[in-house]
Amino acid sequence: MNFGSDNWAGAHPEIAASLTTHAAGFAKPYGESDLDAAIEEQLKTAFEHDLSAFFVATGTAANSLALTAVSKPGGIVFAHREAHIIVDECGAPEYLSGQLRICPIDGEQGKMNLKALRSEVERVAAYDVHGGRPVAISITNPTESGTVYTLSEIDAISAIAKEFHLPLHMDGARFANGLVSQNCSPAEMTWHRGVDILSFGATKNGCWCAEAVLFFNKPLAQDFRFLRKRAAQLFSKSRFVSAQLEAYLKNDLWLRIAQHSNALCRQLASIFDACPRMRIVRTPAANELFVIMKVEDADMLEREGVVFLRWPEAGMGVVGEGEVVGRFVTSFATTGEGVRGVGGCLGVEVEGINGH
Amino acid sequence: MNFGSDNWAGAHPEIAASLTTHAAGFAKPYGESDLDAAIEEQLKTAFEHDLSAFFVATGTAANSLALTAVSKPGGIVFAHREAHIIVDECGAPEYLSGQLRICPIDGEQGKMNLKALRSEVERVAAYDVHGGRPVAISITNPTESGTVYTLSEIDAISAIAKEFHLPLHMDGARFANGLVSQNCSPAEMTWHRGVDILSFGATKNGCWCAEAVLFFNKPLAQDFRFLRKRAAQLFSKSRFVSAQLEAYLKNDLWLRIAQHSNALCRQLASIFDACPRMRIVRTPAANELFVIMKVEDADMLEREGVVFLRWPEAGMGVVGEGEVVGRFVTSFATTGEGVRGVGGCLGVEVEGINGH
Amino acid sequence: MNFGSDNWAGAHPEIAASLTTHAAGFAKPYGESDLDAAIEEQLKTAFEHDLSAFFVATGTAANSLALTAVSKPGGIVFAHREAHIIVDECGAPEYLSGQLRICPIDGEQGKMNLKALRSEVERVAAYDVHGGRPVAISITNPTESGTVYTLSEIDAISAIAKEFHLPLHMDGARFANGLVSQNCSPAEMTWHRGVDILSFGATKNGCWCAEAVLFFNKPLAQDFRFLRKRAAQLFSKSRFVSAQLEAYLKNDLWLRIAQHSNALCRQLASIFDACPRMRIVRTPAANELFVIMKVEDADMLEREGVVFLRWPEAGMGVVGEGEVVGRFVTSFATTGEGVRGVGGCLGVEVEGINGH
Amino acid sequence: MNFGSDNWAGAHPEIAASLTTHAAGFAKPYGESDLDAAIEEQLKTAFEHDLSAFFVATGTAANSLALTAVSKPGGIVFAHREAHIIVDECGAPEYLSGQLRICPIDGEQGKMNLKALRSEVERVAAYDVHGGRPVAISITNPTESGTVYTLSEIDAISAIAKEFHLPLHMDGARFANGLVSQNCSPAEMTWHRGVDILSFGATKNGCWCAEAVLFFNKPLAQDFRFLRKRAAQLFSKSRFVSAQLEAYLKNDLWLRIAQHSNALCRQLASIFDACPRMRIVRTPAANELFVIMKVEDADMLEREGVVFLRWPEAGMGVVGEGEVVGRFVTSFATTGEGVRGVGGCLGVEVEGINGH
Incomplete structure (x- = not known):
């Protein structure tokens, strides 16, 4: 993850x-x-x-x-x-x-x-x-x-x-x-x-x-x-x-890797979309995703082994008290299993996430 | 070579x-x-x-x-x-x-x-x-x-x-x-x-x-x-x-590679030393060797498939009319066979050059 | 002027x-x-x-x-x-x-x-x-x-x-x-x-x-x-x-010159203040003055021999259609006569502008 | 001087x-x-x-x-x-x-x-x-x-x-x-x-x-x-x-000043030439003059009020033990009197140095 x-x-x-x-x-x-x-x-x-x-x-x-x-x-x-x-x-x-x-x-x-x-x-x-x-x-x-x-x-x-x-x-x-x-x-x-x-x-x-x-x-x-x-x-x-x-x-190979990364990024987005405590910032179109979440959710995800970066808010729009922006990036090495794992941490299940 | x-x-x-x-x-x-x-x-x-x-x-x-x-x-x-x-x-x-x-x-x-x-x-x-x-x-x-x-x-x-x-x-x-x-x-x-x-x-x-x-x-x-x-x-x-x-x-590994390169450089030097038409410039101590030779010898070596660089004379001492400085460098990829091959081109045989 | x-x-x-x-x-x-x-x-x-x-x-x-x-x-x-x-x-x-x-x-x-x-x-x-x-x-x-x-x-x-x-x-x-x-x-x-x-x-x-x-x-x-x-x-x-x-x-001398320049700048400001077609931008406190005026007034002033710069509007606030920002700077060489001259062009007379 | x-x-x-x-x-x-x-x-x-x-x-x-x-x-x-x-x-x-x-x-x-x-x-x-x-x-x-x-x-x-x-x-x-x-x-x-x-x-x-x-x-x-x-x-x-x-x-004016400077430099050179303890380095052609002299002569000239620079020897040729290179430069402000003054210090008199 x-x-x-x-x-x-x-x-x-x-x-x-x-x-x-x-x-x-x-x-x-x-x-x-x-x-x-x-x-x-x-x-x-x-x-x-x-x-x-x-x-x-x-x-x-x-x-x-x-x-x-x-x-x-x-x-x-x-x-x-x-x-x-x-x-x-x-x-x-x-x-x-x-x-x-x-x-x-x-x-x-x-x-x-x-x-x-x-x-x-x-x-x-x-x-x-x-x-x-x-x-x-x-x-x-x-x-x-x-x-x-x-x-x-x-x-x-x-x-x-x-x-x-x-x-x-x-x-x-x-x-x-x-x-x-x-x-x-x-x-x-x-x-x-x-x-x-x-x-x-x-x-x-x-x-x-x-x-x-x-x-x-x-x-x-x-x-x-x-x-x-x-x-x-x-x-x-x-x-x-x-x-x-x-x-x-x-x-x-380059296009196939990018298709893989973009697809898993969309799937990760669908998980966050399905989680009412999360707000996706901007419209993810490639392999990067910015999500506003509560600090306690960020802490929880990290405890569960999800690695992502806490992003400076600058220009990221309205981040409320006790909230943080998380950046998630997918790559050739990202797996469906990893994406599903995030869903598991959030108690969200989304169909159509394939592969290991 | x-x-x-x-x-x-x-x-x-x-x-x-x-x-x-x-x-x-x-x-x-x-x-x-x-x-x-x-x-x-x-x-x-x-x-x-x-x-x-x-x-x-x-x-x-x-x-x-x-x-x-x-x-x-x-x-x-x-x-x-x-x-x-x-x-x-x-x-x-x-x-x-x-x-x-x-x-x-x-x-x-x-x-x-x-x-x-x-x-x-x-x-x-x-x-x-x-x-x-x-x-x-x-x-x-x-x-x-x-x-x-x-x-x-x-x-x-x-x-x-x-x-x-x-x-x-x-x-x-x-x-x-x-x-x-x-x-x-x-x-x-x-x-x-x-x-x-x-x-x-x-x-x-x-x-x-x-x-x-x-x-x-x-x-x-x-x-x-x-x-x-x-x-x-x-x-x-x-x-x-x-x-x-x-x-x-x-x-x-780094020292073993360097020992290999230096040794083959010394052996290459011994070949040039044994060839009266060649003059080694400076005292080779590592894996680089500079040799003064006649242009026709340089041409011959290249025809025979020996790759080396023709070096600017600057500071290389007395280079005579019709002569050129050749630089030879050995590496982990240099083989005894390659070194012996140079000897072959020059009609010189030197003992003790081992390995492939 | x-x-x-x-x-x-x-x-x-x-x-x-x-x-x-x-x-x-x-x-x-x-x-x-x-x-x-x-x-x-x-x-x-x-x-x-x-x-x-x-x-x-x-x-x-x-x-x-x-x-x-x-x-x-x-x-x-x-x-x-x-x-x-x-x-x-x-x-x-x-x-x-x-x-x-x-x-x-x-x-x-x-x-x-x-x-x-x-x-x-x-x-x-x-x-x-x-x-x-x-x-x-x-x-x-x-x-x-x-x-x-x-x-x-x-x-x-x-x-x-x-x-x-x-x-x-x-x-x-x-x-x-x-x-x-x-x-x-x-x-x-x-x-x-x-x-x-x-x-x-x-x-x-x-x-x-x-x-x-x-x-x-x-x-x-x-x-x-x-x-x-x-x-x-x-x-x-x-x-x-x-x-x-x-x-x-x-x-x-340096302070006396600055007093002179600042004073004449204030007096120039009082002239523009008294002219309803002119709007002073920002609060002049030294020897520079920015004034919003109609283009035809700017043209007229220049015809009359008043030298000033037309300033890029950037950051100068609301400049309307057909308006321009003029920058006026005073110096040791500015004279009361010059300042009064601007008043003359605008049909404005202000008391207390002294000196030549 | x-x-x-x-x-x-x-x-x-x-x-x-x-x-x-x-x-x-x-x-x-x-x-x-x-x-x-x-x-x-x-x-x-x-x-x-x-x-x-x-x-x-x-x-x-x-x-x-x-x-x-x-x-x-x-x-x-x-x-x-x-x-x-x-x-x-x-x-x-x-x-x-x-x-x-x-x-x-x-x-x-x-x-x-x-x-x-x-x-x-x-x-x-x-x-x-x-x-x-x-x-x-x-x-x-x-x-x-x-x-x-x-x-x-x-x-x-x-x-x-x-x-x-x-x-x-x-x-x-x-x-x-x-x-x-x-x-x-x-x-x-x-x-x-x-x-x-x-x-x-x-x-x-x-x-x-x-x-x-x-x-x-x-x-x-x-x-x-x-x-x-x-x-x-x-x-x-x-x-x-x-x-x-x-x-x-x-x-x-520029050429007249340069003529003045060059002329006085030549005259200064003629004084040094006439002094056997001094050796002019290189051939002065403009308004700079380099002279090799004994350190004690340099000291003496300075005591007498002659201002010049002691120059790094680098590239100035053979400077002997106890010798120093002095650089002398003339300008619009150099006077014949100043040049004659140097002659006076060295006990040398040369004809034809005019002007104050």
Whole structure:
């Protein structure tokens, strides 16, 4: 009954096996092995578009260096107030870009409010050298709140980006969960919508360590080889990432894992829904779920061995006296048994939760 | 017959197996798992000293953040002219520290000349705010030239560091090879000598990706948690590094691998020694070997399937017209058969090269 | 009738004269002249406290380097949403500190709301390495809105700073105008209140170029000599600043200029107050005045030769259709004649506006 | 008898007078006044070329931001080992550019050796992402050693820059002294030779504070407005620099001052030449003179009131036991009387030293 986070899980067996398979033999280091090249080709196929792919060590690196690639002196990036790049990266985007400021945009359900976004971009664009200048818009999909931007919602943000000639970056730390949620193709979620750069996260979805920056807009990648090396993000034995991604992409493993995680998240939601003492916050659309509960219920769940995080209330809406927000995340390692176990703790039984 | 580099090899089978073993189950992310804690304890035991250990993604990250941890405004680090931090890290130390300048020190055999080192440190320390100030001395052991500082040579540099109240950093990208070469303990190579911070590299010695910064002088690590996260170097599933190091340290695998690599390097050297058309540059003491040869011999070896790098001559001494420097590196994956194969290409046979 | 800004004025005649006086003769450069030392002593006397004073080129430099001096990796500074360091410095604080993030705090009248401030500081302090950490609180006094924090308002913010062990920085770009407004001493406005570092601005108040960082908390200045030089902010002929400040401090010239500017600002306000088509925004307390007017009135004033800035509405409250915010700033160079001239344009006459 | 440095002098009377003249009246701040525009035009006339001019606070800022303007990730600049940007700027170029490394080039007489320069540029250009990449060549003229590159010497360096497609930067902290020394026009010293960016220093030559970056290659200035503001180098009352430069350029005051300084430096040299106990180091060509003397002579001169700096020997050639290098600098404020005074101390009389 561990819902701590999708990075509390280890690696999917097929991914671990691939690492063992590729452990033998010699190959060029620093991203120049045949396997590295093959994975880039597979990504092109998966996204139905030419692209440049760069492995980095962490999602924070992917986001920060993606934004660094489009930064300019005085540059300002626009992102939702709760975006990972603002709240959870310890200043890495400012640090690695050497200055970038991230302008927080309000919005319900973890999604940027269009009017607020336009207003802030306009204000900065209109001001002079003192105020800096817009350089990018960044969206997280799925969002930090477990919701997912629909394709038309992305279109609306993309239109603002295009109007102001700004590249559009997507933080896809849980990209596969978003795809499955929207039942769309990788292409439809990204470059069809005008996304220029994607932080393509695979770690949370069953890899040990596999994060990449994908440039659909290849000229933006011009300096990235140097940016990555200079930021100490160029793995020597880079095929250890490629080996993971080979298994990840093979037979749609990535989508199957995400379907599994999303499905179990929905089932967990149905359990909370059925429990009158629990209130689900926002509309879960991927593999994250935020629930308001009484402190004593949270204590009880933990005593029973349910692992989840108590979340800062900020922006989570009306949390009453004696209440707490719990975050639950599912992953490839989550089992139907674990989900049913939560139901058991709450005295709730829901049909249709399958599997072990 | 691949001697391209020790990072052309993949992962040692025991290390790959450990990753598979630890792929299952849940554990706290971001360096807070039980396994992460256990590995830190094992490192304390291996080094016979209390220490703080931080995993990072690359050796460049280890070096750059170690130096950032001791940096100050106007800071200058002193290192050998051929040091990895000067020649091979694309400016990462300057970038990640936000300014550090690295003052190159001359010296034979890849080792800093003591008089030159003292003279430069004195000059900077004596000057005022315009000239900056000394903040650290960094040595690479084994050096970039394949030589190894003896314990007394480290003592002499350490004495200068202590005299000027400078922390001493050691870039140990091939640390195990150095230990085996000097037949000394980890403690004797490091804090016994006054080394404050070690970049502890395991990737080149059989891991997929395992680099750590070890602080024997723990107060210097005060801000490192933030430095690492801010530099996008904090792995979420950090136990994938711990799992590698568990196997690495177990039953002295790391030392056994290094003994293997060093031994095969010596045997390769004996082959080149026996070939009058080849001149070994510097005294190989670990698992790297630099050889001056005629261009036609280099071409022939490559045609025969021997993989090695043609090295820039800079600092490699007298390279004649029509000659080239070849670098050969051995690793856990190097075989006696491969070494004998080089002998075969050169028509040289040497006794005592064992194993497959 | 020029109210463009207090930096549209040149230099006060006494300040220009002092520069001429000190143009002759030789003196040590880089802040080490006798005159530089004498001015530091005069500042100690004026502030009734020991302090370290450092000249820099601009107010942006003073603010950014003051914050850099107290920065740490992952550091977050708290400041009002409209603070100069957020809105008007093109990212200089992030850039010069190498990462600092500035967390915007809401609040009426250009002043931080105490509850909002405490809530944000608490949130960041409670979170872990991912969220960074609080490193300073910065207030602007007078504020960007032309209001002035009272002594007790500063006390309340200072209490939060002390509670969280954060240094308190004051951006005093118009410091003298604030003093005169509150009718208090330099000491009472600063270290009496717990202010640790002051950006002491004199340029806007009649100097050509005279900005200093004053550390009442001297240990915080430990690295500042290097910070300043490294940021290219160490003037060689530093006595050209000292010469200005000599005249500035002599016979309270600085306070007399501020009294003049504040008085004329009040008189200008009384004119706008008397004009029913104009609405004064916020309560002017120093030498800046924000007025909502109809676009046609703004056009008319400009045609008549009144110079002022059309200000972005953001945060300025309810600006109706066809209305605009005008910002008017007075300085040593503003004359009663100029102020009366504005009254003339508006058909308003107010008694008690003296002087030329 | 003050030869401490040309920044120990204050301001030339004509420059001080111009500041007083322009102290009155209102003008747009931040470089947008009519006077600012007029000075840019005068610089175009003086240099016989279109250009973009940006005032900054210090020579260090001019150099560091000029190089930042042409920097790229992994960027390496090539400069003489004794260049101000390496030895005297406390890491400002690395800091303000966010990473730049400066590769020191050897060379006699303070001038880069062509072969050494080419060899280093070639080495870096040939290496891959690990080694970074060349981004600029920077020369100082007059050099830090008081010598001056001839026009053909600049041509030779410029040819290497062009061959490798690198912009050529000139640190002209004492630019006027160099012009007068070579008896050439500003154009001939700069863009005729292929210089793309000039740090145009006027402070040392009689101004209080007047440094500018001049881009002859205007596309390189594209981001400079933002670079300057972000680096806290945009003066609000920028016309205080323009006012100085107005007087500086008027009736060739700048060249007359430089002629005066250079002439007195030659005369001082003739005194040292006539004194057998003194050895002039390098060939003084501008207004700096390095002299090897016995410590007791240095002591005696200081007792007699001669002010000069004892210079670090590094690179100054053979300094014997009991000897010291003295640096003497002349300026607009140096008098014939002062120079004759040195002769008096040494018991040397030389004809032809005129003026007070």
